[in-house]
Amino acid sequence: xxxxxxxxxxxxxxxxxxxxxxxxxxxxxxxxxxxxxxxxxxxxxxxxxxxxxxxxxxxxxxxxxxxxxxxxxxxxxxxxxxxxxxxxxxxxxxxxxxxxxxxxxxxxxxxxxxxxxxxxxxxxxxxxxxxxxxxxxxxxxxxxxxxxxxxxxxxxxxxxxxxxxxxxxxxxxxxxxxxxxxxxxxxxxxxxxxxxxxxxxxxxxxxxxxxxxxxxxxxxxxxxxxxxxxxxxxxxxxxxxxxxxxxxxxxxxxxxxxxxxxxxxxxxxxxxxxxxxxxxxxxxxxxxxxxxxxxxxxxxxxxxxxxxxxxxxxxxxxxxxxxxxxxxxxxxxxxxxxxxxxxxxxxxxxxxxxxxxxxxxx
Amino acid sequence: xxxxxxxxxxxxxxxxxxxxxxxxxxxxxxxxxxxxxxxxxxxxxxxxxxxxxxxxxxxxxxxxxxxxxxxxxxxxxxxxxxxxxxxxxxxxxxxxxxxxxxxxxxxxxxxxxxxxxxxxxxxxxxxxxxxxxxxxxxxxxxxxxxxxxxxxxxxxxxxxxxxxxxxxxxxxxxxxxxxxxxxxxxxxxxxxxxxxxxxxxxxxxxxxxxxxxxxxxxxxxxxxxxxxxxxxxxxxxxxxxxxxxxxxxxxxxxxxxxxxxxxxxxxxxxxxxxxxxxxxxxxxxxxxxxxxxxxxxxxxxxxxxxxxxxxxxxxxxxxxxxxxxxxxxxxxxxxxxxxxxxxxxxxxxxxxxxxxxxxxxx
Numbered sequence: 001x002x003x004x005x006x007x008x009x010x011x012x013x014x015x016x017x018x019x020x021x022x023x024x025x026x027x028x029x030x031x032x033x034x035x036x037x038x039x040x041x042x043x044x045x046x047x048x049x050x051x052x053x054x055x056x057x058x059x060x061x062x063x064x065x066x067x068x069x070x071x072x073x074x075x076x077x078x079x080x081x082x083x084x085x086x087x088x089x090x091x092x093x094x095x096x097x098x099x100x101x102x103x104x105x106x107x108x109x110x111x112x113x114x115x116x117x118x119x120x121x122x123x124x125x126x127x128x129x130x131x132x133x134x135x136x137x138x139x140x141x142x143x144x145x146x147x148x149x150x151x152x153x154x155x156x157x158x159x160x161x162x163x164x165x166x167x168x169x170x171x172x173x174x175x176x177x178x179x180x181x182x183x184x185x186x187x188x189x190x191x192x193x194x195x196x197x198x199x200x201x202x203x204x205x206x207x208x209x210x211x212x213x214x215x216x217x218x219x220x221x222x223x224x225x226x227x228x229x230x231x232x233x234x235x236x237x238x239x240x241x242x243x244x245x246x247x248x249x250x251x252x253x254x255x256x257x258x259x260x261x262x263x264x265x266x267x268x269x270x271x272x273x274x275x276x277x278x279x280x281x282x283x284x285x286x287x288x289x290x291x292x293x294x295x296x297x298x299x300x301x302x303x304x305x306x307x308x309x310x311x312x313x314x315x316x317x318x319x320x321x322x323x324x325x326x327x328x329x330x331x332x333x334x335x336x337x338x339x340x341x342x343x344x345x346x347x348x349x350x351x352x353x354x355x356x357x358x359x360x361x362x
Numbered sequence: 363x364x365x366x367x368x369x370x371x372x373x374x375x376x377x378x379x380x381x382x383x384x385x386x387x388x389x390x391x392x393x394x395x396x397x398x399x400x401x402x403x404x405x406x407x408x409x410x411x412x413x414x415x416x417x418x419x420x421x422x423x424x425x426x427x428x429x430x431x432x433x434x435x436x437x438x439x440x441x442x443x444x445x446x447x448x449x450x451x452x453x454x455x456x457x458x459x460x461x462x463x464x465x466x467x468x469x470x471x472x473x474x475x476x477x478x479x480x481x482x483x484x485x486x487x488x489x490x491x492x493x494x495x496x497x498x499x500x501x502x503x504x505x506x507x508x509x510x511x512x513x514x515x516x517x518x519x520x521x522x523x524x525x526x527x528x529x530x531x532x533x534x535x536x537x538x539x540x541x542x543x544x545x546x547x548x549x550x551x552x553x554x555x556x557x558x559x560x561x562x563x564x565x566x567x568x569x570x571x572x573x574x575x576x577x578x579x580x581x582x583x584x585x586x587x588x589x590x591x592x593x594x595x596x597x598x599x600x601x602x603x604x605x606x607x608x609x610x611x612x613x614x615x616x617x618x619x620x621x622x623x624x625x626x627x628x629x630x631x632x633x634x635x636x637x638x639x640x641x642x643x644x645x646x647x648x649x650x651x652x653x654x655x656x657x658x659x660x661x662x663x664x665x666x667x668x669x670x671x672x673x674x675x676x677x678x679x680x681x682x683x684x685x686x687x688x689x690x691x692x693x694x695x696x697x698x699x700x701x702x703x704x705x706x707x708x709x710x711x712x713x714x715x716x717x718x719x720x721x722x723x724x
Contacts, residue, residue, distance in 0.1 A: 020401055023685030040402045288676045314650045323385030
């Protein structure tokens with residue numbers, strides 16, 4: 001079985017590594033000749049819009065998936081004419097646009113912050129009148145890791161914010177009062193089997209995920225599962241879906257979803273029965289899903305901008321090192337470390353060491 | 363860091379897969395163009411004696427290891443002139459020859475079956491007189507998976523046995539009365555740190571390992587650790603060392619050792635904190651060793667000659683599938699399945715299903 005992946009970064013790399021034991025070989029399409037998945041996957045070097053490259057992928061792959069949301073829609077359509085593409089393109093289309101994503105959440109009864117679509121400076125002013133301040137203005141598409149968004153604290157900031165986003169179609173979001181950010185990584189098989197990983201609690205710095213933790217049973221587990229489950233069913237989903245949520249005094253509020261394996265699920269490599277990467281492949285390949293239960297207490301720290309030495313990390317009890325084989329660059333995710341410990345206390349102690357070794361370099 | 367590996371079979375493949383997260387890339391030297399490690403490693407296609415190939419390996423690797431015992435000694439010497447080679451060549455030389463291996467055990471006070479070196483038909487007759495029957499006559503070198511050995515039950519069988527072994531230098535071994543076969547996978551780092559995996563209990567069929575189990579604390583754990591520990595120290599060992607043992611009424615008796623990652627340690631991929639493959643790389647790369655403790659109850663069944671369908675295996679609760687990417691052929695190890703279960707009962711139930719799916723095809 002050959003699984004094609006659009007994108008050859010670290011998510012594709014970890015998928016490819018998880019594939020070989022299953023007898024699944026991955027083929028990535030990525031324009032970068034040094035795409036870091038190449039060490040464990042075949043690599044078609046080509047643009048995501050390049051027809052000959054897409055046709056080559058069709059010839060070699062049995063099924064196609066992707067590691068990022070911003071896959072060009074015409075490319076997905078071309079692939080879909082020849083092969084199954086999972087997760088389904090509707091999930092891709094809806095999640096790529098913050099407006100349609102929030103409308104989907106709302107339609108399914110999943111709580112969201114108040115939001116208004118804005119497509120002009122004037123509309124942004126009116127939206128601020130309607131929602132009040134502070135509020136976040138975000139481009140509808142192509143935002144990630146804190147990019148493509150501006151926090152508005154006063155009306156005077158409106159013109160600069162609009163200019164900073166380049167006048168692209170945008171959305172104004174009211175501000176949620178939340179105590180913490182959590183996420184749930186959910187999955188659905190081709191046969192309709194559904195499973196959920198334990199919720200993880202996430203800490204961002206300047207919009208980039210710094211670290212995630214999954215320890216004792218989370219009081220919001222069931223609530224998060226209900227939300228993610230309704231999305232999986234509504235979309236006829238196949239593969240891993242991550243849902244980021246705010247924990248507020250009035251319950252969970254959905255922030256955004258990602259139709260792919262997710263940074264807040266990296267701890268599952270050591271911390272769960274079967275990792276999100278293997279389970280994503282099992283799902284898209286039509287195999288039975290694997291055990292998502294947590295083994296011990298796990299946490300993950302991203303290596304951003306610079307990676308600590310292996311030796312220093314591996315001296316921490318119960319630690320694991322994940323290099324992505326990427327050159328260091330400020331703000332770039334180039335690896336992560338995981339602690340998978342027998343107790344919450346030893347996890348928290350290990351994470352403290354690990355965070356000291358791996359400060360976020362923007 | 364680049365680790366060179368002599369041999370590009372499934373052991374090298376699993377080493378290479380374990381290397382990427384550590385930032386370690388493997389380069390295998392193997393004469394077979396389709397050596398199955400190539401999916402995750404660079405591959406120098408060349409004979410193990412081929413000087414230009416060995417020189418190429420020297421140029422790209424920082425350290426060299428191997429996946430099988432029968433590496434030609436001159437090749438190891440050539441490599442050692444330029445690079446560290448781990449495990450040390452003395453371990454390779456001693457374990458390659460059943461006679462020197464048994465002498466090493468005896469010198470360290472590790473119990474062995476009675477044995478006599480034989481290099482002629484006459485010497486074999488005398489050895490049978492000395493040890494009695496039944497006894498096993500084995501070639502000193504190049505035997506594996508039940509090959510290169512003959513069971514002698516009567517004196518009449520002596521000439522045929524000698525002929526079957528081609529008149530090669532041999533060893534006659536007395537017969538041990540044992541209740542079970544166990545093995546211990548041990549390791550030592552470049553810094554001299556020593557660790558042991560929990561003992562596993564192994565079941566062979568016709569000399570080939572069929573399945574292994576590691577469940578509750580084994581009453582022979584400490585005894586096995588003492589034996590393996592004395593070998594590690596004596597050899598100034600670096601890397602994984604497997605020691606196969608017979609459990610007899612008078613204690614453990616050493617059968618043989620393997621200076622490499624070992625089939626009876628495959629369950630550690632899911633069943634231990636850090637797998638034998640990752641720990642071997644950590645050791646040879648000079649990194650701290652990882653947690654060898656058992657998580658849950660684990661067992662492994664080899665896929666020999668034919669591999670069961672992924673779907674059938676993955677339906678078994680707590681199961682994992684390991685394809686080696688090799689073409690099926692009678693008697694060939696082409697994959698394995700692992701059960702890593704929360705209880706001994708569910709492990710044994712899972713193993714029973716798995717063994718039914720994966721009968722040994724010779």
